[in-house]
Amino acid sequence: MAHMHLTTFVMPLGYHRNSWCRPGSRAEEVPGLGFLSDIARMAEEAKLDALFFGDVAHATSTLRGDTMMNGFYEPMTTLAALAARTERIGLIGTLSTSLYEPYNVARLLSSLDHLSGGRAGWNIVTSADGYRNFGIEAAPEPEERYRRSEEFVRVVEELWDSWSDDAVIVDRAERRWLDPERLRRIDFEGDYFRVEGPLNMPRSPQGRPVLVQAGSSGPGMRLGSAVANIIYTAQPDLQQAVEFSARMKALAAEQGREPGEVKVIPGIVPVVADSQAEADEIAAELSSFLDVEQGRLQIAGDLQADLSDLELDEPIPAERFASIGTLSSRQGIYRRKSVEQGLSLRELIYDRARSTGHQWVAGTAETVADRMQQWFEAGACDGFNLNSPYNPDGFERICTKLVPELQNRGLFRSEYTGVTLRDHLGLPRPANRFGGAADAERAR
Ligand SMILES: Cc1cc2nc3c(=O)[nH]c(=O)nc-3n(C[C@H](O)[C@H](O)[C@H](O)COP(=O)(O)O)c2cc1C
Numbered sequence: 449m450a451h452m453h454l455t456t457f458v459m460p461l462g463y464h465r466n467s468w469c470r471p472g473s474r475a476e477e478v479p480g481l482g483f484l485s486d487i488a489r490m491a492e493e494a495k496l497d498a499l500f501f502g503d504v505a506h507a508t509s510t511l512r513g514d515t516m517m518n519g520f521y522e523p524m525t526t527l528a529a530l531a532a533r534t535e536r537i538g539l540i541g542t543l544s545t546s547l548y549e550p551y552n553v554a555r556l557l558s559s560l561d562h563l564s565g566g567r568a569g570w571n572i573v574t575s576a577d578g579y580r581n582f583g584i585e586a587a588p589e590p591e592e593r594y595r596r597s598e599e600f601v602r603v604v605e606e607l608w609d610s611w612s613d614d615a616v617i618v619d620r621a622e623r624r625w626l627d628p629e630r631l632r633r634i635d636f637e638g639d640y641f642r643v644e645g646p647l648n649m650p651r652s653p654q655g656r657p658v659l660v661q662a663g664s665s666g667p668g669m670r671l672g673s674a675v676a677n678i679i680y681t682a683q684p685d686l687q688q689a690v691e692f693s694a695r696m697k698a699l700a701a702e703q704g705r706e707p708g709e710v711k712v713i714p715g716i717v718p719v720v721a722d723s724q725a726e727a728d729e730i731a732a733e734l735s736s737f738l739d740v741e742q743g744r745l746q747i748a749g750d751l752q753a754d755l756s757d758l759e760l761d762e763p764i765p766a767e768r769f770a771s772i773g774t775l776s777s778r779q780g781i782y783r784r785k786s787v788e789q790g791l792s793l794r795e796l797i798y799d800r801a802r803s804t805g806h807q808w809v810a811g812t813a814e815t816v817a818d819r820m821q822q823w824f825e826a827g828a829c830d831g832f833n834l835n836s837p838y839n840p841d842g843f844e845r846i847c848t849k850l851v852p853e854l855q856n857r858g859l860f861r862s863e864y865t866g867v868t869l870r871d872h873l874g875l876p877r878p879a880n881r882f883g884g885a886a887d888a889e890r891a892r
Contacts, residue, residue, distance in 0.1 A: 499527075608652065728810060747800055
């Protein structure tokens with residue numbers, strides 16, 4: 449039976465809003481390395497495919513009291529530190545194509561891939577916010593951001609291939625470390641970037657670090673299906689998840705890719721306990737930390753709408769949402785919950801606080817595993833991105849109770865069988881698009 453892929457979205461202050469208020473959360477230690485290393489070690493002992501760090505380059509949500517999605521751990525420096533404290537687990541970090549340059553990004557990821565022995569992955573995002581930190585007044589429209597992103601990824605991939613695999617020769621007699629004939633200036637000229645190249649470091653162990661993408665809108669899915677190996681997505685509903693996965697794989701096939709090269713990995717927020725009653729108790733405790741008015745501000749921020757006049761026990765009226773065609777995928781989930789399912793503003797605040805639109809489940813390891821198995825076997829996904837509701841205990845329970853249950857069912861590996869992130873994902877090392885003797889040899 450095929451195995452699930454399991455990664456974890458590392459939120460050191462916990463995925464459930466304000467879960468850091470729980471005694472024992474080690475919230476004082478954020479953003480230090482010691483606490484994070486403990487999380488990384490737990491994940492590696494559970495044999496997860498990868499640690500995943502999101503990133504935002506602004507403090508807007510933090511100023512609204514939302515510490516969940518924060519920039520406290522800059523992904524590349526953090527993952528480099530964790531590379532030294534782990535051996536096998538993949539290391540996926542987010543860098544925005546709106547706020548970086550392709551040459552920097554190619555270097556950062558290539559360096560991480562070298563330092564970690566082939567464990568690097570890049571979550572490609574476009575940014576809707578944070579521009580003023582870079583002296584830019586307003587964010588471009590989504591279509592424009594994704595066009596830049598598509599070109600950005602092309603440049604980065606060419607830079608990663610700009611050294612042939614056999615360019616480093618270490619010829620002591622001739623005193624030549626590399627053969628410059630085996631490097632290529634890429635001389636890229638596009639609508640957004642002009643990049644000379646080559647990169648200033650050798651092709652990395654994975655050839656190209658793993659590409660990850662999480663857009664669920666039209667342009668987001670176009671980019672993901674064209675380039676990504678992992679698609680992250682928020683899918684609270686089984687049937688819609690099945691349809692999303694099928695659509696993503698069909699789009700990949702249309703672009704000449706093998707559907708198996710594209711792993712669809714929705715998020716899940718599991719509260720795991722020894723009994724249903726204990727799980728419900730923990731869930732109630734987590735909810736008790738919420739500040740409802742702070743939650744109102746956070747949802748207003750997500751929807752970019754003023755909600756200050758609304759009654760807490762009424763649903764958000766449909767007209768407060770952006771028009772259907774312009775909703776982001778996450779706004780679409782909140783709209784469905786409010787307008788179609790009739791959740792009141794208060795209920796939506798609690799729901800968002802625990803799940804941010806992802807699937808949320810509280811139960812024993814067996815009941816949570818039942819749900820995951822059901823989704824996996826229904827074709828809704830190739831695995832899950834585990835969002836730990838609270839740290840470190842909530843994550844420890846995921847690693848020591850839930851993952852072993854999945855292993856016992858034959859749904860997840862018990863040992864790493866390879867060394868690179870591509871190995872964990874069952875993906876081949878890509879050939880160098882510019883060819884080269886080493887590739888020719890590998891192909892024989
Ligand atoms: C699991 C997951 C993680 C994400 N992580 C980030 C992130 O770290 N930084 C960011 O700017 N956007 C992040 N996003 C947002 C997506 O990259 C994308 O911008 C968002 O889904 C809106 O795009 P869409 O309208 O195409 O869906 C994440 C989305 C998901 C589902």
